[in-house]
Amino acid sequence: MSKRPILIAEDDAVSRRVLIEALEQAGHQVLVAEDGEQALKLYQQSEVSVIITDWMMPRLNGPGLCKLIRQAESENGSSPAYIILLTSMDRSEDLALGVEMGANDFIRKPFDNLELKARLCNASRIIDLQEELLKKKDEAQHLAMTDSLTGLRNRRAMLDSLHLDEDRTRRERQPLGLVMVDLDGFKAVNDSYGHAAGDQVLMSAADCLRACVRGGDYVGRWGGEEFLIALPGADIIQCAEVADRCRRLLSNQRVRLDNGFALRVTASFGATSGEGVDRPDLFQLIEQADRALYWAKEGGRDRVKIYVGSVDSGPKPL
Numbered sequence: 169m170s171k172r173p174i175l176i177a178e179d180d181a182v183s184r185r186v187l188i189e190a191l192e193q194a195g196h197q198v199l200v201a202e203d204g205e206q207a208l209k210l211y212q213q214s215e216v217s218v219i220i221t222d223w224m225m226p227r228l229n230g231p232g233l234c235k236l237i238r239q240a241e242s243e244n245g246s247s248p249a250y251i252i253l254l255t256s257m258d259r260s261e262d263l264a265l266g267v268e269m270g271a272n273d274f275i276r277k278p279f280d281n282l283e284l285k286a287r288l289c290n291a292s293r294i295i296d297l298q299e300e301l302l303k304k305k306d307e308a309q310h311l312a313m314t315d316s317l318t319g320l321r322n323r324r325a326m327l328d329s330l331h332l333d334e335d336r337t338r339r340e341r342q343p344l345g346l347v348m349v350d351l352d353g354f355k356a357v358n359d360s361y362g363h364a365a366g367d368q369v370l371m372s373a374a375d376c377l378r379a380c381v382r383g384g385d386y387v388g389r390w391g392g393e394e395f396l397i398a399l400p401g402a403d404i405i406q407c408a409e410v411a412d413r414c415r416r417l418l419s420n421q422r423v424r425l426d427n428g429f430a431l432r433v434t435a436s437f438g439a440t441s442g443e444g445v446d447r448p449d450l451f452q453l454i455e456q457a458d459r460a461l462y463w464a465k466e467g468g469r470d471r472v473k474i475y476v477g478s479v480d481s482g483p484k485p486l
C-alpha cells in the first residue's frame with residue numbers, strides 16, 4: 169500500500185477517535201479534519217491517496233467534499249484519490265448519490281474494524297494499480313520523445329519544446345537561437361567500420377553536444393547524423409560561440425571503437441537566431457540554420473557558419 173497518509177474527515181469526536189486508533193493500529197499515517205472544508209484544505213496541501221469521510225458534516229458534507237476533490241483532480245490531472253464515505257444512510261438513492269459525487273466505496277456507521285480493513289485492502293489494490301498505470305504511461309511518453317540510441321530528444325520532442333520556446337521568447341522579447349549540426353563524412357564511418365562503429369560515433373557526438381550547451385539549451389537528434397541545438401535567449405554571437413565550443417571539443421576528442429581504432433570525428437555547424445517583432449517563425453529559423461549548415465559543408469566542413477542574410481556571410485566573426 170502506498171505510504172501516503174490517509175485523510176479522515178469526521179465531525180463527531182468519538183467516531184473520529186475510534187477511526188484514528190483503528191487506522192494507526194493498522195500502521196497507517198493519518199491526517200485529521202473535523203469538517204469537509206478542513207479536509208479539502210488538507211487534501212490540497214498534502215498528497216493523500218485514501219480519504220475516509222463522514223457523510224453529515226457542518227459547512228461541507230461528505231458528498232460535497234467528494235465532488236470538489238474530483239473537480240480538482242480533473243483540473244490538475246492528478247491521480248484520483250480513493251474516497252470512502254462513512255455513513256449511516258443505507259437507502260439505495262443515498263448510495264447512488266454518493267457514487268455520483270465521486271465516492272469509491274462506503275462504510276456503514278458504526279463501523280466494524282474488520283470491514284474497515286477489508287475496504288482499505290481493496291483501496292490499496294486499486295491505488296497500486298493506478299500508480300502502476302501512471303508509471304507505465306510516463307515511461308511510454310518518455311520513450312515516445314527520446315532517441316533510443318543517444319538518449320537525446322527526438323525530432324518530435326524537439327518540435328514540441330521549440331514551439332513552446334518560440335511562443336515564450338516572443339512574449340518575453342528574447343531571441344531564439346538554433347544550431348544545426350551534421351557529422352562530417354559519417355557515411356564513410358559506416359562504410360569502413362560498420363554500423364556499430366557508426367552508433368558509437370553518434371553516441372559520442374551526442375555526449376559532446378550535451379556537454380557544451382548552456383543551462384537552458386537543449387539538444388535533439390534531428391535525423392540520421394544530424395542534431396539540432398536549441399538556445400532560447402541566445403543571440404547570433406552566443407549561438408556561434410556555443411557552436412564553436414562544440415566543434416572544437418568534438419574535433420579534439422577521439423572516439424575509441426571496439427576494434428581499438430581511435431577515430432577523429434568532426435561536424436559542420438549552421439547557426440541562426442531570430443529576434444525582434446517581425447522575426448522569422450520557427451520553420452523559417454530551421455531553414456536558416458540548415459542553409460548556414462550547407463555553407464559550412466561547402467566551405468570545407470569542420471566549421472561554423474552563421475545566417476545573417478540569405479547569402480553566405482563569409483568567415484565567421486570569431
Ligand SMILES: [Mg+2]
Pocket residue numbers: 178179180222223224225
Ligand atoms: Mg457527522
